[in-house]
Amino acid sequence: MRELKVELGERSYPIYIGEGLLQDVSSYFIKHGISSKSPLLIISNEHVAPHYLPQMEEQLKQAGFTVATAVVPAGESSKSIAQFEKLITVALEAGLDRHSTIVALGGGVVGDLAGYVAAAYMRGIRFVQIPTTILAHDSSVGGKVAVNHPLAKNIIGAFHQPEMVLYDLNTLQTLPPRDVRSGLSEVVKHGLIWDAEFVDWIDEHADQLLALDPEALGYALYKGCSVKASVVSQDERENDLRAILNLGHTIGHALEAVAKYNELLHGEAISIGMVGAAKLGVQLGASEEVYTVTKRVLKRCELPVRLPAHLDVDAIMEAMMHDKKFKEGKMVYIVPTGIGEVEINKSVSAAQVRAIVEQLKEEA
Amino acid sequence: MRELKVELGERSYPIYIGEGLLQDVSSYFIKHGISSKSPLLIISNEHVAPHYLPQMEEQLKQAGFTVATAVVPAGESSKSIAQFEKLITVALEAGLDRHSTIVALGGGVVGDLAGYVAAAYMRGIRFVQIPTTILAHDSSVGGKVAVNHPLAKNIIGAFHQPEMVLYDLNTLQTLPPRDVRSGLSEVVKHGLIWDAEFVDWIDEHADQLLALDPEALGYALYKGCSVKASVVSQDERENDLRAILNLGHTIGHALEAVAKYNELLHGEAISIGMVGAAKLGVQLGASEEVYTVTKRVLKRCELPVRLPAHLDVDAIMEAMMHDKKFKEGKMVYIVPTGIGEVEINKSVSAAQVRAIVEQLKEEA
Numbered sequence A, B: 001m002r003e004l005k006v007e008l009g010e011r012s013y014p015i016y017i018g019e020g021l022l023q024d025v026s027s028y029f030i031k032h033g034i035s036s037k038s039p040l041l042i043i044s045n046e047h048v049a050p051h052y053l054p055q056m057e058e059q060l061k062q063a064g065f066t067v068a069t070a071v072v073p074a075g076e077s078s079k080s081i082a083q084f085e086k087l088i089t090v091a092l093e094a095g096l097d098r099h100s101t102i103v104a105l106g107g108g109v110v111g112d113l114a115g116y117v118a119a120a121y122m123r124g125i126r127f128v129q130i131p132t133t134i135l136a137h138d139s140s141v142g143g144k145v146a147v148n149h150p151l152a153k154n155i156i157g158a159f160h161q162p163e164m165v166l167y168d169l170n171t172l173q174t175l176p177p178r179d180v181r182s183g184l185s186e187v188v189k190h191g192l193i194w195d196a197e198f199v200d201w202i203d204e205h206a207d208q209l210l211a212l213d214p215e216a217l218g219y220a221l222y223k224g225c226s227v228k229a230s231v232v233s234q235d236e237r238e239n240d241l242r243a244i245l246n247l248g249h250t251i252g253h254a255l256e257a258v259a260k261y262n263e264l265l266h267g268e269a270i271s272i273g274m275v276g277a278a279k280l281g282v283q284l285g286a287s288e289e290v291y292t293v294t295k296r297v298l299k300r301c302e303l304p305v306r307l308p309a310h311l312d313v314d315a316i317m318e319a320m321m322h323d324k325k326f327k328e329g330k331m332v333y334i335v336p337t338g339i340g341e342v343e344i345n346k347s348v349s350a351a352q353v354r355a356i357v358e359q360l361k362e363e364a
């Protein structure tokens, strides 16, 4: 079992990563002072719940917790205001009070949604992240929680840190292969922004990761979470540094929106976006290697690097205008300057980005 | 012009109270660093907007601000998730970015709603409170923002402090008399929890207050805001002390809910609630004076002290169970121990409260 800490003063919390941690879920809850006098609400989705929810619920009840559960439909469309409102109703009907805890059992969708419910309910109650996807090594750490609006992703949200992150690697065994690959995209991102050696390591261990080898997975998720935790500790509310976590996301979010949040998974969209960022980096003076290595590692992880031809470039640019990474009209762009290092470039023009997006249709 | 400060470290902000402040609204905005490079959104309601919005919008535009506006229907029903979602759409369509500011021009409903939009939009942007009711001397200070759920009031919200509170006493001249009285209820509350002398002062000046005499109003709102600011500075997130601001609110919120948020105004409901709290205080050992003075001052302000006979006691108790002031099953109750002082009593039983609620139907 590996353990990490997100250092945020009185909001600090641990990340536990290991095999079989869910077998001890009640001990972790008790250790971290989760109250058994107030009801808990576990939020999961219809793919995850059948595998892991009944045992977890049973164990917590045995340990004296009062447990309510809510199972939402799978997929990004659950990160909606409508679903948010339904869960608030569930929380009220289950009698959650100010001392209650909401538990997110699932991937990034469940984590972001449940986290926002916890942030808003009674102006904020505690929550625990139990990530069950690889991608969620990213989403479960750092306290960004949100739901989507039809016009823009993650636009309605809060900063609300969990009490702990409990990462049971065994749950990843049931993850569909496409989601395994999508999740690796954020692992690669954490290497690309922070740690060149880790990028090499992924390059060499991509096969083990794709095969869900527990040893390789445990190490990769530990490294990925470490990068995320370091960045968040230095800049919780994204005043500056934290923006580097958006590598690949300016284009990526726009692609997800234009593809109506159903054609491209988040990790796939940002994989294409990271190739775009690497191209921009090279244009702005970084070594050609930045582009070739970025692309090679992503392909090793069987991630897409080419923009699907039918996605309309005008629509992509329009979606970008609605996104958050703008500062008084100018585009803020995370640009690689080498492998394992990026800069926050505040003077990238829309025309430059448009040219890159067009070229992304030609990647092979 | 009177000025006050809410001391909250890096989240500190000023409260300006005076006649005609809106004539200088753009100077206040510039002085407080409200960016004119990013669009502003002013949120108001259909009663307030016709009186004050056009001039304000015009002046801000003259000063170089880009201004969008949204006018919501009057009344508590605008504090809904549906209205919240509409305003997020407006903000997106107006191109608000992370450096934008949302301005609440109105009473507590507009302040709570607009504040929650500001708290959630892009995980939190800046906002300014421009209160136009007496009640809003309370709601505009302290950063509690929220919308309602059909099952419970203010259940969906955040702590999100404004950049400043700009209180133009002139706007109060158009306030309907019933809202004048309702607002005075929270002024009385601030006296009852903190400042016996101020309670005497209200007792003596109720007529001037009801007649909207600017000198009396300015003083009363300054005193009321001072109490609120002191309490909030000591306990921003209601871990303990801040709970005293809920004097009268345990019963009050339940009455509002049972009266379907249309029969009783907030201040009227808590007026009845404060009489209930005073009765409970006397039962628990406070001097009889606590009850007689509380009731006398509220009646001087022409506020109701008797529970309308047709409101069902079972329904009121049920609504209370859904409210927030419970700690692990027990009821937390703010009980006067004298005039100008209260205690946070954590062992009041539902049966005691029920008896009080029943007696409130007999008040005269």
Ligand SMILES: NC(=O)c1ccc[n+]([C@@H]2O[C@H](COP(=O)([O-])OP(=O)(O)OC[C@H]3O[C@@H](n4cnc5c(N)ncnc54)[C@H](O)[C@@H]3O)[C@@H](O)[C@H]2O)c1
Residues within 6 Å of the ligand: A045, A046, A047, A048, A051, A074, A075, A076, A079, A106, A107, A108, A109, A110, A112, A132, A133, A134, A135, A136, A138, A139, A140, A141, A142, A143, A144, A145, A154, A171, A172, A173, A174, A175, A176, A179, A182, A183, A266, A267
């Ligand atoms: N908050 C943040 O900082 C942050 C960071 C990155 C991504 N995100 C968000 O994360 C979301 C994407 O996360 P995701 O990729 O985990 O998506 P997801 O939650 O939709 O999970 C992916 C798919 O796998 C299924 N699944 C999850 N765990 C499973 C398991 N153990 N076994 C079988 N099936 C399982 C899910 O039902 C879903 O169909 C996006 O909404 C994105 O915006 C947030």
Ligand SMILES: NC(=O)c1ccc[n+]([C@@H]2O[C@H](COP(=O)([O-])OP(=O)(O)OC[C@H]3O[C@@H](n4cnc5c(N)ncnc54)[C@H](O)[C@@H]3O)[C@@H](O)[C@H]2O)c1
Residues within 6 Å of the ligand: B045, B046, B047, B048, B051, B074, B075, B076, B079, B106, B107, B108, B109, B110, B112, B132, B133, B134, B135, B136, B138, B139, B140, B141, B142, B143, B144, B145, B154, B171, B172, B173, B174, B175, B176, B179, B182, B183, B266, B267
């Ligand atoms: N956030 C907090 O800490 C806090 C504290 C107390 C109350 N509140 C909330 O405040 C709300 C009640 O506030 P309120 O009493 O100001 O209600 P309100 O905003 O509904 O205003 C009362 C009425 O007066 C009208 N009005 C407002 N200003 C006017 C003006 N200058 N001229 C003419 N008409 C005007 C409004 O349209 C409305 O009809 C409740 O929702 C309550 O929950 C919040």
Ligand SMILES: [Zn+2]
Residues within 6 Å of the ligand: A138, A186, A249, A266, A270
């Ligand atoms: Zn991401």
Ligand SMILES: [Zn+2]
Residues within 6 Å of the ligand: B138, B186, B249, B266, B270
């Ligand atoms: Zn109130």
